[in-house]
Amino acid sequence: MREVPTTVKQSRVLVALVITVMAGTVACSTETGGRAVPDSTGAATTTPEESTSDSVEPTSETSGDLAAVDPCDLLTPSMKTTLGVTGEPQPEKTPSAELCQWSVDKGSIADSFTYGIAVFPRAGIDKVVAVGEKKEITVGSRKAIESLRAGGAVCAISIEVTPTSRVDVQASGGDGAALCAPALEAAELVEPELP
Amino acid sequence: MYIDEGKAAPLDAIGKSMNAFAQSAAAGQFAINQSGGDALLKAITKMAQWVESKAGVLGVLEQEPMLGGSNNAGIMKPYVQKVATDEQGFLIQLAAFRGTLLKAEEGIKQAMENYREVDDNTASRLA
Numbered sequence: 008m009r010e011v012p013t014t015v016k017q018s019r020v021l022v023a024l025v026i027t028v029m030a031g032t033v034a035c036s037t038e039t040g041g042r043a044v045p046d047s048t049g050a051a052t053t054t055p056e057e058s059t060s061d062s063v064e065p066t067s068e069t070s071g072d073l074a075a076v077d078p079c080d081l082l083t084p085s086m087k088t089t090l091g092v093t094g095e096p097q098p099e100k101t102p103s104a105e106l107c108q109w110s111v112d113k114g115s116i117a118d119s120f121t122y123g124i125a126v127f128p129r130a131g132i133d134k135v136v137a138v139g140e141k142k143e144i145t146v147g148s149r150k151a152i153e154s155l156r157a158g159g160a161v162c163a164i165s166i167e168v169t170p171t172s173r174v175d176v177q178a179s180g181g182d183g184a185a186l187c188a189p190a191l192e193a194a195e196l197v198e199p200e201l202p
Numbered sequence: 203m204y205i206d207e208g209k210a211a212p213l214d215a216i217g218k219s220m221n222a223f224a225q226s227a228a229a230g231q232f233a234i235n236q237s238g239g240d241a242l243l244k245a246i247t248k249m250a251q252w253v254e255s256k257a258g259v260l261g262v263l264e265q266e267p268m269l270g271g272s273n274n275a276g277i278m279k280p281y282v283q284k285v286a287t288d289e290q291g292f293l294i295q296l297a298a299f300r301g302t303l304l305k306a307e308e309g310i311k312q313a314m315e316n317y318r319e320v321d322d323n324t325a326s327r328l329a
Contacts, residue, residue, distance in 0.1 A: 097255060101263055108258050110255075112251075116246070121251060121258055123255075127265065136264050158294065158297060160254075160257040161257055181300055
């Protein structure tokens, strides 16, 4: 019987050993390929699902919040054309409301008057103070009050926004009673713009 | 037209003067040319718009002032409202002043018409 040389015997052992180590490495490996990136921010991988609000509507924390509403913005250019508004907006601030007014020039003082929109964030239509009768009406789908103010020189349509807030659309001139029709016309245009 | 008492007495004089102005224009006693009349009408219109805007602000001030819920606030609120809406005082004067401006406008427009008539008559005579 021919004797196997020692060096060949050693080589076979070495190869078997290498094969065994390699098989164990492949079988036990849990590493995945790729480059490790630290997850330092929680939102790094989230997609922007929430869109920022770019709406021109007034922001409000609660529905019907008038605190951020500018009355000068409630009359749009198309409304001004419809109503015959000729003057620039005149803002005013009082303790209970923000007011904006626009003049309507009809060619003579007798026919001209001034529109106004007053935002009352903390007074509902139950708090309306008037000269004479307070007439309950509806503007759009909202409750409203038609009344005269300022000694009868102003007709105001108070539109309910919430039980404790409202917007008054008014017309002031010579005869307040005669100005209730244009005041109502303006109120019907403004109402859809309210929160 | 105005309440002729106390501090309102001078305003009564303005009202009477404006009535006289409108009457004399209607009687053809004076005339105003186009450019002069337009300037006067523009000034009167501006004044009337001022009156209307102040009436609008007063209508808002009439509403319940936000003085809080204390006892003192409750006592003060009706007085604040009454001052803003004193029908024997400022509001009446404001309305009367607007009426005066209306009279002034009528007088000026009539005076402008008077001027045009005189101008046309003169032109037809010279032709």
